[in-house]
Amino acid sequence: MGEDQLTDSTTAAGPTIATGEARPAGRGVSVGSALRGTGRPAEPAQNTIFDVRGLRVFYGSFQAVADATMAIREHEITALIGPSGCGKTTVLRCFNRMNDLIDTARVEGTILYHGTDIYGEKVDPVEVRRRIGMVFQKPNPFPKSIYDNIAFGPRIAGYKGNMDDLVEESLTRAALWDEVSDKLKESAYALSGGQQQRLCIARAIATSPDVLLMDEPCSSLDPIATLRIEELMIELKRDYSIIIVTHNMQQAARVSDRTAFFTVDVKQTGMRTGRLVEFDATDAIFTNPREKQTEDYITGRFG
Amino acid sequence: MTDEHNPHPDLRSRFDAELDGIRRGAVALGSLVLENAERLIEALLESRLDLAQQAIDADDVVDRAYIDVERRVFRIIALQQPVASDLRLLISIIRIAHEIERSGDLVVNCAKGILRQQGFTLSHPLQGLIARLCRATVDLFGRSIECLAEMDHEGAGRLDEEDDEVDDLVGEFYALLATEAQKMHVDTAIELSRVGRYMERIADHAVNVGEHITFVVTGIFPRHAEIDED
Numbered sequence: 001m002g003e004d005q006l007t008d009s010t011t012a013a014g015p016t017i018a019t020g021e022a023r024p025a026g027r028g029v030s031v032g033s034a035l036r037g038t039g040r041p042a043e044p045a046q047n048t049i050f051d052v053r054g055l056r057v058f059y060g061s062f063q064a065v066a067d068a069t070m071a072i073r074e075h076e077i078t079a080l081i082g083p084s085g086c087g088k089t090t091v092l093r094c095f096n097r098m099n100d101l102i103d104t105a106r107v108e109g110t111i112l113y114h115g116t117d118i119y120g121e122k123v124d125p126v127e128v129r130r131r132i133g134m135v136f137q138k139p140n141p142f143p144k145s146i147y148d149n150i151a152f153g154p155r156i157a158g159y160k161g162n163m164d165d166l167v168e169e170s171l172t173r174a175a176l177w178d179e180v181s182d183k184l185k186e187s188a189y190a191l192s193g194g195q196q197q198r199l200c201i202a203r204a205i206a207t208s209p210d211v212l213l214m215d216e217p218c219s220s221l222d223p224i225a226t227l228r229i230e231e232l233m234i235e236l237k238r239d240y241s242i243i244i245v246t247h248n249m250q251q252a253a254r255v256s257d258r259t260a261f262f263t264v265d266v267k268q269t270g271m272r273t274g275r276l277v278e279f280d281a282t283d284a285i286f287t288n289p290r291e292k293q294t295e296d297y298i299t300g301r302f303g
Numbered sequence: 304m305t306d307e308h309n310p311h312p313d314l315r316s317r318f319d320a321e322l323d324g325i326r327r328g329a330v331a332l333g334s335l336v337l338e339n340a341e342r343l344i345e346a347l348l349e350s351r352l353d354l355a356q357q358a359i360d361a362d363d364v365v366d367r368a369y370i371d372v373e374r375r376v377f378r379i380i381a382l383q384q385p386v387a388s389d390l391r392l393l394i395s396i397i398r399i400a401h402e403i404e405r406s407g408d409l410v411v412n413c414a415k416g417i418l419r420q421q422g423f424t425l426s427h428p429l430q431g432l433i434a435r436l437c438r439a440t441v442d443l444f445g446r447s448i449e450c451l452a453e454m455d456h457e458g459a460g461r462l463d464e465e466d467d468e469v470d471d472l473v474g475e476f477y478a479l480l481a482t483e484a485q486k487m488h489v490d491t492a493i494e495l496s497r498v499g500r501y502m503e504r505i506a507d508h509a510v511n512v513g514e515h516i517t518f519v520v521t522g523i524f525p526r527h528a529e530i531d532e533d
Contacts, residue, residue: 250384286386288522295387300315 047074049211049241050095054109057090057099064090067109068276070260077233077242079252079282082262082297087274088245091262092213095243096132097125113211130157133204137216139196141188141203146171146180149188149199153207166206173239174202175232194225201232205240212236214244218251230255249298252282259285261294318383322392325375326451329396329403332368333448333512336407339365340441340505343410343417347498348434350422358414362407369404373397391522395515399451402508402515406444409501409508416494423491432479433498436472440502440509443469447509447516456520459513469506473499 050072057065065087072078080088090099097118099105110117118128141149150167159166167184171177176198180191188199197217204212214233218226233242233255246252252259260279264272278291289295296302339358346354376393379385385393417423425433443465450459476499484492518524 249386253386287390289387298386299389300318302315 048072049074049114050243051112051115052109053112055091055094055111056108057087057094058104058106058108059102060104062271063273065274066265068262070276070279072241072243073258074241075237076257077237077244077255079256079259080243080245080262081247081249081252081259082274082277083264083302085272085274086262086264088260088262089215090274091276092215092243092245095211095213096129096134098129098134100125130207131209132211132213133207133209135197135200135204135212135214135217138220139193139200141191141196141199144188145185146188146191146199147184149203150206153203157207170202170206171199173205173236174198175228175235176202192225194221194228197221197225197229198232201229201236205236209240211241211243214242216245216247219247226251253286256282258282261285261289261291261297263293263297318379321375321379322385322389325372325379325396326392326454328368328372328375329400330448330452332365332372332400333403333444333451335361335365335368336403336410337441337445337448339407340410340444343413344434344437344441346414346417347423347437348430350417350424352418352422355414355417359411359418362411365404365407369400369407372400376400388519388522391519395519399512399515402511403448406505406508409505413498413501416497420491420494423495426483426486429479429483429495432472432476433495436469436476436499436502439465439469439472440506443506444509447512450513450516454516454520456517459516460525462510462513466506466510469503473503 048071050070052068052070052072055065055068056063068087068091080092082088093099094107094111095113095118099107107119111119113128113132116123142152144152147167150170151163154163154166168177168181171180176195179195180186180199183190188196191199197220201212201217218229221229230251233244236242237257244252244256258279259282261277262274263277265275266272278285278289278294280290284290285294286298289298339361342354342358342361345351346358376397380390380393383389443462446458446465447462449455450462477496480492480495480499514525
């Protein structure tokens with residue numbers, strides 16, 4: 001319940017150009033050219049985009065995540081899996097400082113994004129969220145037209161290019177253009193769930209981010225819409241780095257390059273803290289994991 | 304993790320039971336072939352044509368057991384989407400069952416040779432050597448099935464060395480056969496050389512079974528590791 005509220009409030013703040021008055025940098029950048037992926041050639045997926053060291057997250061005195069260290073690579077899909085309460089969504093939210101929006105949340109350790117600590121003092125969280133977009137579990141289009149859903153963020157960000165082109169390009173990249181090109185002025189709510197989710201991906205792309213965070217993006221979709229989103233993710237990783245939280249282990253196995261498995265430790269006090277157990281290439285995790293806890297989870301032996 | 308994550312523990316224990324059932328199905332398949340191989344040795348050494356015929360007839364039972372294992376593996380893969388060690392086990396069981404079934408066919412081939420020859424009349428040295436060769440082969444095969452029953456990957460790893468013994472005996476057998484071949488009908492010599500070949504193959508299948516067991520337990524397939532190193 002609290003979770004939903006969180007989703008709503010962060011959505012409004014959302015990939016957040018919306019409230020980005022204080023945005024210092026980026027106002028003059030050409031969103032369009034960045035969108036076309038210039039300056040980001042399809043290089044071998046080697047570079048580390050997020051270097052996470054000793055990440056700990058607290059909500060008040062409650063520790064949600066214990067000491068996670070992992071290197072997330074560029075142009076890869078990284079899946080975070082694990083049971084409810086294991087901290088995977090909390091970790092996902094750390095990557096674009098969405099936990100800042102929760103008063104009691106405290107993040108320790110470092111997350112270096114292209115070598116810069118995103119929790120550094122001079123870093124503008126709004127700019128962080130522009131570069132690191134989020135797609136949520138439930139499709140959450142704005143109550144506006146399809147066109148305006150895409151144009152909203154760039155417009156507020158002061159985008160000076162051709163908006164029609166940007167809308168078309170964003171929708172094309174999100175594999176939605178062909179389905180909506182003749183009804184751009186219609187309400188986004190008229191779209192199916194799967195189309196709405198692709199619209200949200202198009203909206204996230206429109207502000208030319210570098211990373212897409214996805215929090216169970218397919219959990220409310222049928223298998224056909226799910227497949228489309230999964231295909232889209234594989235398409236998108238050429239231009240973006242993607243981190244996805246999923247409860248669907250087969251989805252993690254199908255789409256991701258690397259998988260992080262989190263579990264939840266229950267202390268005697270009843271405190272439940274998420275812990276990163278294993279982080280490895282997805283095929284290693286699903287064919288021969290190193291840790292017994294990973295093996296037990298992915299093979300469905302929870303007891 | 305705690306029980307609360309799994310609201311249906313029965314589902315998983317049923318899955319475990321089915322996995323174990325499939326593995327035991329493969330062991331049972333191996334036992335059938337082993338039994339048939341013992342029958343064959345007696346048929347060969349004592350010219351018991353009735354036992355040779357029984358070995359041939361028993362192959363239907365072997366085939367049915369093989370198909371049963373294979374069907375169960377397909378079914379559980381389709382319904383349960385196994386991963387990690389479960390998937391390694393199931394893929395390996397399919398391959399192991401195939402190795403065993405092939406061994407069973409080779410036993411049958413030998414038995415048919417015995418019938419064609421109406422039994423072999425062998426010199427004392429040749430009789431002694433073929434007895435040792437068959438014994439070593441069938442023992443090796445039996446140990447591979449024991450390793451499967453116990454999922455004993457250390458024992459499975461030793462099968463390769465034991466196979467060297469069989470190979471040596473095969474070499475010895477061919478050499479002796481070559482010297483004695485002039486004294487026998489050409490068909491008999493050919494049939495006997497086939498027996499040597501079949502024993503060698505059965506031993507190789509046993510070694511393969513061992514490699515699959517190693518893969519299930521360790522995640523490393525010995526032959527793949529060798530190829531990767533090259």
